[in-house]
Every structure is written in C-alpha cells, then in structure tokens.
Amino acid sequence: MAEPLVFDGVGKIWTRELDGTLKYIDEKINSVMFAPQFAWEKVFGGESGYPFHLTAQDLADTLSIEVPRYSPLLAELSQGAATEQREVTFDENEEGILAASGYKIKAPSKFGGTFVTGSEEVYLKSPEGALTKLAKAATTPTAEQYSITADGTITSDSTNENKNIIVVFKWKKDKGTINGFTGTRKPKPFKFVHRFELINDRTGNPVQVQLTVYKAIGGGTLNVGATRKTPSTSTLALEVLEPDITADNPNGYAAEIIFSE
Template identity: 60%
Template sequence: MEPIVFDGVGTVQIYGPDGKLKYLDDKITKVTLQLQFDWQKVMGGDSGYAFHYTAQDLADKASIEIPRFSNILAEIFQGAESEKGTVYFDETEQGFLDAASGYTIKAPAKFKGALVAASDKVYLKDIETGELTELTRVASTPTAEQYVITADGNIKSDASNGNKLIAVTYKWSKEKGTRSGLSGIRRPKPFKFVHRFSLADDRTGNEVPCQLTIWKALGGGTTDVSQERKKATSNTLALEIMDPGISPDNPDGYAAELIFGI
C-alpha cells in the first residue's frame, strides 16, 4: 500500500457489549490513536549500550474530541445512569406584580410542563437595595404580607403591592425528560469503538475508505458540561484499550485494527 496522509474526521460508532449501536456522531473534531511500544534497557559490562531489551507493557493511547454533549456520552465514558421519564426543574423568575392581573410564572407554559404544587415561594424585592421580603402563601384574600397562587401559576397579592418587583422560586415538572445520574461509585462498561473515515490517495486522487476499530475499550477522560459565555464546550474522552479475547468477528483477538480500501 502506498503511504497515505491522515487528515480525515468521519464518523464515530460505539457499540455496547450486546453488539447494539449505542452512539453515532458525525460532528466529531478529533480522533487520536497513538501506538506506543517501549523497552526496558538491560545494561552490563563497560559498554554504554544495552546488551538486551525487555519489552514493557503496551502504552497505546486513544481519545476522541466531540464538541457537543449527549447523555449517552455521559453513560459510556462516565458511567452515568440514564433515565427517561418525568423530570423536575428548580426555577426562579422576577417580574412586576400587576395590581389587577397579578403575575403569571412563565417556565411551565414555555416548556409545556406543570407547576409542582406547594413548591412556590414569593418575595418582594427592593429595586434599589435588592433586599428580599418573603410573602406568606394563603388560600384567599391576601394582605400586603401574603399572596395567593393558582394551579397554572398566577400570583396575586394585596393591591398595595401593585407594580412592585417580585422574585419567585418554584419547581416544575416535564413528563418527557432525560436524567443522567452520576453516583460516587459509578463505573463505565466496556464497548466496541469504530471510527469510519475517508482519506485522499495523493497518487491517484481517489477517495480511500478507512476504518479504525478498537474491539474492547473502557471510557474515561473529561465529559464537559461547563458553560461559558460565547464559548462552546468540547468533550475530550479517553479510551482505555483492553484485551478483547477472540470472537467470531475477531478470531485473531486483535486489540485494534486499521483497514484501508486500497
């Protein structure tokens, strides 16, 4: 095979121990495989050269860089537990209390969720000092120190609080949500990693199909869920290469292999 320059990105496929596809992404920014083989020098006599070399354990390094988050990435590389179902959000809002119509919280309607009963707290907020004065929730006919709230999140108080700034804290739920639970005893499960990409043959100009397969890997590295203004995060995920043993798909028991269609 003619020498070829590596400059492709391609797609990433990750398969679970059961062989089912768990993750597929074509927006990756980097895939790294660095094969390393080191020796332990055995010295003796007067010579400055070793007379024997003992092979050390293999120190191959593999990683991928992905500029977006997925709960599946957290599951594969951080051992998170992903759950689908009802999720709960802690919300805060600020707004002015109208003397007649009051103030209606926005998040549940905006995200098609529901206000969690009895989770609300309302505070008068001094515009100049920011000082908060908590109001007491009552069932009806509130005074200047009280408020009422309907099931859909409309807040009213005494007319004397009209046009005053309020801060509201509450919980709301959404039936169709995703939760990534990260415990202190989490451990990722092994997976099969495939990087499918194409390169250019500089001699012919033809596109060359290529594939990197790591038959058994364990996740690690950094799954970044930070937020910084005007900057997107990127996940730098490490793959620990394991001895896969032999299987019908991998009868030679290779740990990793590169395939070129040339």
C-alpha cells in the first residue's frame, strides 16, 4: 500500500539471537523509534556558492526503545550484562524491641529464605540514635553481649530488655537471578522485531505493520534506580549493523518495514 499512515500505538517487540534463539518478548513498552539517517558531504569549487557534487556519507541509522520495566534480559541486550540463575544472598537490617523472650529477625521467614549463620551484627540504639555494638557471647550474655539461636532469635542481659536494637545480617534463597556488570562487558548483536497495528484514516481499516532490524546491537541507559512515587523508565539506544544475507533476508536489508491492509 502507498497511502500515508499516522504511526500511533506501540504493539509488542521481541528479539532473537543471530542463531534464531528467541531471547526477549515485551508488550509493555512506551515507544519504539527507528530513525534512518542519510547525509551528504558537499563539494564546492569555483565562484558558485552551490555544491557541484555530493558525496554520500556513512549511514547512521539508529533504533531507540523506551520501556517502563527492568528485565535481566534487557540488561543482557542493552548492556552486555551476564545473567546467572543460582543461590542468592541478600543483605538486610531490621530494628525492633528486645523483649524478655528476645528478638527474632523477620526477613528470612517473610521472604521465604534462610538466615546465614554468623552474618549478624547487633547494636543497641539509644533514644538519640547512637549505636552501641554488642559482642557475641560464648555463654550467657552480659549487658554488652548477645546470643543468637539458629533460627535468628537474639537475646541479651535483662538490663537490655525493652531497648531498641538494630540487627544487620544476611539471608539467602536457593533460587534467584543475578545480573553481573563487568568493566569489560559488551552487548551481542541480535535481530529485532516490532509488530503493531495502525488504522487507515481514509478507509477505517486496520493496517498490519512490522519493523524488522536484522542486526542490531545494544546501548543506551538502563535505569535501575528507584524514586519515590515515580516509575522508572529505560531508553535503549541501539545501533543498526550491516546484516548477513540469509534465507529470511535474501536481499541483505539492514531493516525493513512491511504493511498489509
């Protein structure tokens, strides 16, 4: 079709590794912008202020994607991060009241994890906020000491009852995901597909549209911050690379857009 169309809506995106392995799918995206860029170098000579020749410059096509959610796979695609599935350990701190029966740390049971034995640090907190570190007792604790059970219950001398304590400790889960960012990381190239639907304003009919970038490589800023009452967004700035000629791309197009009404 040759009719002009207004591009609105974002549809969904997915990526494949160059061997065809499906890597990432997302339909909760804010924007996708493919920006082909072509430029000339002007050649001047003689008296005229107009160029007498134009030399084509290197292409600078770009692809930008804004997404409102973090994903370990996005970290791989855009930043070259490593992703591991294995046991994970979290740092934690809690504040509570040291009762006569002691204080039991809450995070391991709350989050379905296991307390890391020996990882704790215990502090008394004064009304002014000053912290006094308690030493771990081998036997019955004194006022400057504490004891802890295997399940994370902390007790101390009776003189410390009803005082505020702060506990810094670690807990772990058997299964978790780790994104690792090294100083030598590099993203790997991939195939990118953006599938969406438009409306033909003249006929009112839906128009099916697909943007395919056959070889792109990641870049941009992946936002992993947290701001109060503000959702985070990440803008990925991808570079378009020279593709290989393959069975699904016999013409060797770097990118193509297809339409069907």
